[in-house]
Every structure is written in structure tokens, then in C-alpha cells.
Amino acid sequence: MIGRHSPSTRARDADRAAVRARLDAAYADGQLTGAEHEARDARADAAGTLGELDELVADLQASSDVAAPARVRGWRPGVFAGVVVGLAVAAGVATFSWVRADPPSAPQEAAFDPAALRPVVVPTPSLVTRAGLEQYLADHLATFGDTLVDEVDFFEQHARVTRSVPGSPDRLVSYTYRGGFDADDVPRTRAVDTAVVDLATLDVDEIAGYIAGAPQSVGVPDGTVGHISVGISYDQPSVRIFVSNTARETGYLEVTPQGELIELHRFENRGTR
Template identity: 35%
Template sequence: MPKKPDQLRARDIDRADVCAVLDAALTDGQLAADEHATRSARAMRAETFAALDRLVEDLQLTDEFAAATPALGIDRTPRRWLIPVLAILTAGVVGAVAGLIGRAAADEALPDLTTADGLAYFLAEYRAEFGTTILDEATVYPGYVSFEREGVSGKQDSYVYRGDFDTSGTPTARPSGTPALDLAAIDLARFAPLVAGAPQTTKVPHGRVTYLAIGFAPGAKADAEPVITVYVRNDDGESGRLELALDGEPRAIRPPTS
């Protein structure tokens, strides 16, 4: 017998969508930090649509992006949660942060993967593919992600993600003690306004984020802390970068160079 919509099993991408709604509610003051953390943790453990709906049903969203109450009919297509575009003010910089909107079909365009919603999308896809959020390092471009992760028999595998996960080249030897990082440790709520405002923060006129480097400094020890380096560049060749810890704490700001 077909299941009612609220009994349908949730996917990782559905959980990520709800986490994005919760992030929006934290940003506009509907949720306090502790309640946001509690609901986000429950969202990532939720097994059904009903469990996810309960986490967002009391939140205010615009009519266009409202999280509608599930219908009771058995023919309903599983819905997705959508959130409005947010304007976030941080450190004197206004950053426009697009909400996480999942693809309805595999051939639709990916979100900009260098944004917070894009990283959340990639994180959900990565978890669904590998059953973990651990990798060695990643370089994130607007349209794709290149990354390395531990393989079998002491090897390191390279991949490129463009909506699908494709291996890149042949596995190489993975040095003993190579540190790995957990993508789930990235504080996307703090990362969102920082990356959106990176061109202004780095003082690159008319700059744009060209890519992110997520990983460790060369030769880093196992107990080293990974960083996210946000690279900014403009059409005149001026560039700068912003270095962040995974929790969003700024570590360094590099001024423009040509």
C-alpha cells in the first residue's frame, strides 16, 4: 500500500534543504542560536518528511517560498523546502545569500558551489555518495569541485564533482599521517555572509569569488587545523584572499595584488 506523503523517507538533500531554512530563521531572528543548533541536529537525523515538517512548521517564510503543510493524498509528489533570498549585514558588508534550492532533475544547473547554499548542496551529495563527510582536501569552483579522499590500500583517490562524482586520474600513494577534514564542521551560517562579502572585505574593486581552497597547509601535522581560503579576483587582474577557520573565524585577510 502506498505511503502517505508525511511517511515518506527523507533523503540527505531534503535534510540539507531544511537546515538551510533553519539557517535563514537564525539569520532573521526567528530562532536563537541554541534552538537553531538543536533543530539542525534533529534535521540531520530525521527519517521522514513528517519529522522535517515539524522543525519548520512554525517559521515565517514568504508565500512564494512557504513550507506548505503536506497534503494527505497518496499521489502527492514529495515536496522540497525553498527559502527566500536573504540580505545579511556583517562587518559592515552587505552580502546577498541565495537560499538552498535543490534540483528537481539531475540535468538542471547546479547552484554556485562557492556559496554557502552551494556548499550545503555539495555536502549533502557527498554524504549520499560516500556515506561520510570526510575528505583530505577540496578546491571548490562555481561549477565544480575537485577533491581528494582516502582510498583503499593506502591510496589517495581524486574526484571531480559536476553533479556526478567522476574519478580523476589514477590513485596515488597517500602519505602516512595525512590529515583529513570533516566538511560537516563548516559553520555554513557564519560562512554565508563572509564569503558573500569577501570582495569588499579583501578590498578588491568589482571583485568576485573565483574559488575556495579547503584543506591544510603543506606538510601539516595530524593535529593541524584546516582552513577555507576564499580567493577573489577582478577583471583588472587584482586579487586578494580571505582565510577562515571551519567555524567561520577569520584568520587572515590578504590585500589586493596584481
């Protein structure tokens, strides 16, 4: 990134956006944990120089699996109207909740071996569509016996989910899903009071409506949804829907699973007036 510039050269918004995109891609292919991604993303947002930005990606490999969109700032009055395009209004809306697990009364032995899950790869619908989300929810429940997650990221061909080890709330494991679940690593330490999301309360009808209208809502020409993130954001459950196009123009919107807008980050073409 520095190239012919020095590390002290002031960073542009475009530089920060490019680094956030690389961080999203690195998280998607397993180079960063959720906590590492969140911390680096925040630092990229506040970086003032190219040197600060380079430090955040210096240890990362090039990621080709997904061109993850970066955050695009700039919500302005009047853009909310675009969000309603394609929104399917449901008569009954499921509630979306997050809970904190109580600490166990006594230490428990881990009875679950993530390695026992055999990798399974079978054809599935795109996971950023209604059909794909429904397929994932059914497979998740069948595999784990519940629908609780710390966080889950959906891409077109795969998903990444982090959750506690069954029976051991002080351990977490990340999995890659491609029609079946493959544990990415051995169990790691987890705070027993980590806020979790129950995917059973996700209103798929409502989210599908936002997916349909997202490209127009965020103003990305010929944009498509390539990434959906579900988890806890700023102490509340949220669903982030990311849009990008072949020109790497990006934007995203963040909603509650009940269909209420939290934030709208539209694409801004700073090269035009």
C-alpha cells in the same frame, strides 16, 4: 615571461603573482596534484629571478577553465574591520576538526573501484555560494557515505576533491564534481596518517557571511568570489576565500570554519601612491 629580459632578470611581485595564478589554474584543471601545487606555489613565492619562475610553468598547458587568483601580500593594521561586512553571526557554532587515521593493523585489499562511479553532470547552484556548498555536502555524503576529505576546492561550476579510498587509507583518488563525481585518476599512494577534514563540521552559515563580505574585505573593486579552498594549512584546518575581478586584481582571506580570521591578503595597487 622572460621575453626581452634574461633569465637572471630580477622578478617583481607582479611576476610572482602571475605565476601563482597560473599554478592555481593548472591545479584547478587537473595538471597539478595538490602536493605539486603546494610545492611550486612555495617556490614561486621565494623566486628571485624570471628564470626561476619560468621553470615552474614551463611544462604547463594554458588553462582557460578558471582564472585563479594569486596570493596578494600586504596585511596592514586597520584592514580587519572590513572582514566583518556581511558576516552572519551564528548563535551556535559547529566545531571543525581534523583527525589522523590510525594505520591499519593488517594490510587491506582495496574494495572500492573509482571507475565504477559513473560521471553525472546535472545543473547545480554556483559552488561558491551557500546553496552550492549545501548541495555539494549532501551529494558528497550520499556518494561516499562519509564527509571526510584531504582537501576540496570549490569553483563556480565544479569542485575538485581528494580523499582516501574507502577501506584503504593508504590510497587516494581525486574527483571532479559537476552534480556528480567523476574519478580523475586511478588510486595513488597516500600516507595513512594524512590529516583529514570532516566537512560535516563546516559552518556553512559562517562561511556564507564571509563570502558576502570578501570583496570589500580584501579591497578588490567589483570583485567576486570565484574559488574557495578547504583543507589543512600549516597544520590547522582552514577555509580560503579568493576574490578577483575582470582586471585580474586579486586578494583572499583565510579563516577558521568557526569564523575566526587567520590571514587577510588585500589587493594593493602598486601603481598609485
